[in-house]
Amino acid sequence: MKFNFFLLLFLLQLSVFSQTKIYFLKDSNHNFSINNIEKAQFILLEDQILDKHSNDSYWFKIPAIKTDSKYIFRILYERINSAKAFQNAVKYEKLQNQRYLSYRFSRDNDFYIRVTPKLHAYIPVELKSESEMLLKESNQFLLNGFYYGFTFLIIIYNLFYYQVFKDDAFLYYALFLTSISFAIFTMDGMLNFYNISGKINNFLLVLNGFSIAYFSSKFANSYLFSNEYYPKLKRFSYILIIILGLLCINQINYYYLLFLNILVFIILVANWLPAVLLFKKNRYTKIFAFAYVIILFCGIDFFILKFLGVSVINVDARTIKIGAFLEMIILSFAVLYRMKMLRKENIQMTTEIINYSKLLKNKNSKNKEFLVEVNMKKLSLRERQIFNLILSEKSNKEIADIVHISVNTVKFHVKNIYDKLKIKSRKEALNL
Secondary structure: OHHHHHHHHHHHHHHHHHHOOOEEEEEOOOOOOOOOHHHOOOEEOOOOEEOOOOOOEEEEEEOOOOOOOOEEEEEOOOOOOOOEEEEOOEEEOOOOOOOOEEEEEOOOOOEEEEEOOOOOOEEOEEEEEHHHHHHHHHHHHHHHHHHHHHHHHHHHHHHHHHHHHOOHHHHHHHHHHHHHHHHHHHHOOHHHHOOOOHHHHHHHHHHHHHHHHHHHHHHHHHHHOHHHHOHHHHHHHHHHHHHHHHOOOOOOOHHHHHHHHHHHHHHHHHHHHHHHHOOOOOHHHHHHHHHHHHHHHHHHHHHHHHHHOOOOOOOOHHHHHHHHHHHHHHHHHHHHHHHHHHHHHHHHHHHHHHHHHHHHHHOOHHHHHHHHHHHHHHOOHHHHHHHHHHHOOOOHHHHHHHHOOOHHHHHHHHHHHHHHHOOOOHHHHHHO
16 A cells, blocks of 8 residues: 555656656757757756856757646746747747746647847756746745845844944945845846846946945945055955946946956955954954855855856855845844944943053153153054043043044054053053
8 A cells, every 4th residue: 555655656746747847959050940949859957057158049848748737937047038939830928027037838739948148058947837836936925025024124223223323334234235135136036027127227237236345345344444454455445346336337248247246256355355364353253254255155156156157056046045144144243243342342441541541640750751651652643642532531432523533443543552552450550
């Protein structure tokens, strides 16, 4: 009885698989047309097509079967929005208001689709019955609603904290997350769904690449204070961003888009590099380094390696979305955690420096001159200015207003003063 049950189940699975089999043919010399394609030798498609850039055409064949159900063939890549589909020499039009290029047809006769990629030969496809496809799309829109709703709340949450704490890291992370979310929105095929195509689609694609590069740089600089440690790296990033801004054109081809992607990811790596170099400095830098790398390497695989016809971890649009979701959660926590740590460190450092200044006042003039000579020489002119304001018991906000810098920069200078004077306790101050 059990054997018969498993045999029936196996035959049922074979039947379902046979109904969704797709065959393909690479037509390098464009030898085939709808008039002679039936004579071509197709092979079973076992995985997505991923090939180097060329002018080759790719034919897909869905063989006829006995069924009354309608089927939908779809290419799961939003940048492919045109193809030629035939059945019995009759041309089929693509379905309107779809996220991806889709065709609806019966299975009475063989169905053929010809695709000539304009960008690169990455052609992920799927075939399902119409009822299955509608159910999948309904579930996908439900998941997308949750994803974009959650993302919107995270963006609002960061903008709220920016208003409360006046920390630029919250603002730039909100803008960076907005840019990433729009890229995910595009990869989900939502621009195609709303019939936004052609020059407008291309312009939005390039503009979003620019915004991702720019706001990631601003966020990394405000979060890591990387400008204070590696100013040349910041200038390098901004030069690339300016070049990227000059490349905002409407006509997109393979080489242009590949160069654009490489430029964006060079900037993203340049923003991530300070976190690696400063990895041991504090916990929130470690969190940034780990969280940032998730979306970074997924993006490199999808937007650069696949353009070259290879893939290391076989990333698709779904993987990118999952990576962006994890990064969003981790970095949102990291920004808030960083703010709390900076406030805690700042209170401790300010208290110790004030205690140190009081001890200096109680020393005789000889000791005082010696301490000033030995230790104050370690401070820069700006640090001396801020140190004098701290001795006057000015708050960070008051110091920032007086010297016309941000509160975060004041915190950075206060920490440097603390390190240079080696002030950690009353005992150490007395020893100094």
